[in-house]
Amino acid sequence: MKTELCERFGIDVPIFGFSHAVEVVSAVTNAGGYGVYGATRRLAGEITDEVNAIRAAVGDRPFGLDLVIPNKVPEKNDRDELERMVPDAHRSFVEGIEAKYSVPKPSEPGMRTRFIRSEEIQDEQIAAVAASDVNMVALGIGCPPEVIEIMKAQGKTTVALVGQERHAARALEAGVDLLVAQGYDAGGHTGQVGTFSLVPRIVDMAGNVPVLAAGGVATGRHIAAALALGAQGVWIGTAFLMTEEYKSHLSPGELAALINAQTTDTVISRAESGKPFRQTRSAWSEEWATPDAPQPLSHPLHDVLVGDILGAIIEHDIRPLQHYGAGQGIGWFDTLRPVKEVMDGLVRDGDAALARFGQLKGVAA
Ligand SMILES: Cc1cc2nc3c(=O)[nH]c(=O)nc-3n(C[C@H](O)[C@H](O)[C@H](O)COP(=O)(O)O)c2cc1C
Known part of the structure; x- marks a missing residue:
């Protein structure tokens, strides 16, 4: 070839x-x-x-x-300034997911909030x-x-x-x-x-x-x-x-999500970064797709909203919410x-x- x-x-x-x-x-x-x-x-x-x-x-x-x-x-790497722009309804929605799935706080910022x-x-x-x-x-x-x-x-x-x-x-x-x-x-x-x-x-x-x-x-x-x-x-x-x-x-939960995923088990969701992102389907993408969920914020404001909870989901191995970026080709790999x-x-x-x-x-x- x-x-x-x-x-x-x-x-x-x-x-x-x-x-x-x-x-x-x-x-x-x-x-x-x-x-x-x-x-x-x-x-x-x-x-x-x-x-x-x-x-x-x-x-x-x-x-x-x-x-x-x-x-x-x-312009600047200034989290505080962006935090002030996050609407209250979005913050409450994420707190609701935190409570529903008993997600403890992370010990450090997540991948999307470390900067x-x-x-x-x-x-x-x-x-x-x-x-x-x-x-x-x-x-x-x-x-x-x-x-x-x-x-x-x-x-x-x-x-x-x-x-x-x-x-x-x-x-x-x-x-x-x-x-x-x-x-x-x-x-x-x-x-x-x-x-x-x-x-x-x-x-x-x-x-x-x-x-x-x-x-x-x-x-x-x-x-x-x-x-x-x-x-x-x-x-x-x-x-x-x-x-x-x-x-x-990969965390154990992310690895399991990838290994178990078939071709139909990925979904495009803006809940990850604010931009359309294909990932394995999980309670995370499903919660954001419910009729009462707010629309994800724009990028990178959405990162500020979800970066820490996404880090906590991995750190504390909250299985239903664990997911990973993957294409439809994931069905070929187990x-x-x-x-x-x-x-x-x-x-x-x-x-x-x-x-x-x-x-x-x-x-x-
Ligand atoms: C987990 C994951 C993260 C990705 N992150 C990026 C990225 O940061 N920048 C980028 O250009 N592409 C990124 N991509 C897309 C890849 O560059 C590539 O175009 C894509 O994986 C090709 O399709 P496939 O997943 O079906 O092989 C990512 C893909 C995956 C699976």
Whole structure:
């Protein structure tokens, strides 16, 4: 399954693996793919250390880093100021969930409240990434042309994740080197257009800019299909959650939610961050979907409202409320395997599917 991308980027197979774990990113790259570290919730100093750790693990092989840069965030990392903007009805609703499920207070802020997404923090993150020796920078939400310019000036490959044609037009205008067409099936923040409908549209408008298909890619057959749609490779998140290398990043309840989830057990909810986010269905998404629930707040105000309770749910193992970001592809996975085994399986299955294409052509001829 070699495509032009492999030669251009010095990888063996056109599989890009997104993960919030340094160990997974290193293992994807060392297995011949392109690991990408999700660093949007990491402070600048942490980014520097973690990029160094990945570099030490992969040597000269390439890897990337992903940031999320939404356009309307507060200027400063000032939680108190945002706390004053949270409506009382929302606060009471969250207190109601706390009482109903007996959720104790967390011993420290949650992942969404350890810092507040702000211009201040984003600027520090961007400076740390630009100064690092990461080979590629991907932008998951937002694609500010000035950030693309800064990263290109440092010789880094630039990538944008897009969920609709409008986003792709903006990213192409900003001069990105690669587009990830991420469809509805995907885990984490996602849009409304299905992967099958999205990928060929983005390929057609991207011209010479290569496109990766994302959202629901869980087997080698999906990779073969992505190549048939005109993509030059794939970008995968969910499959790498179910790995030995990721295990230490999951609480027992989160792991159980992922292992038990079938294709129909994920849901898109704004209750996580204020933006549509696909996750395993749980009492958390269900409570927010009841007729009496308030609409989630905008991002990042919603983070301030729910960050601590989400941390407490994990810390105190409140099972009914535990959930995790995951795509519809989660239905393919019910055991943890080493990343290398996942990669080898994708390649083996993909090559077999591509070989079947060859046979089909033979029959038609
Ligand atoms: C738990 C989780 C968290 C994610 N967080 C981010 C993120 O911070 N930034 C980003 O660009 N994409 C994020 N994604 C989306 C992935 O980059 C990728 O596009 C997606 O997982 C592909 O679809 P799949 O989940 O079906 O493989 C996340 C995905 C998951 C499953």
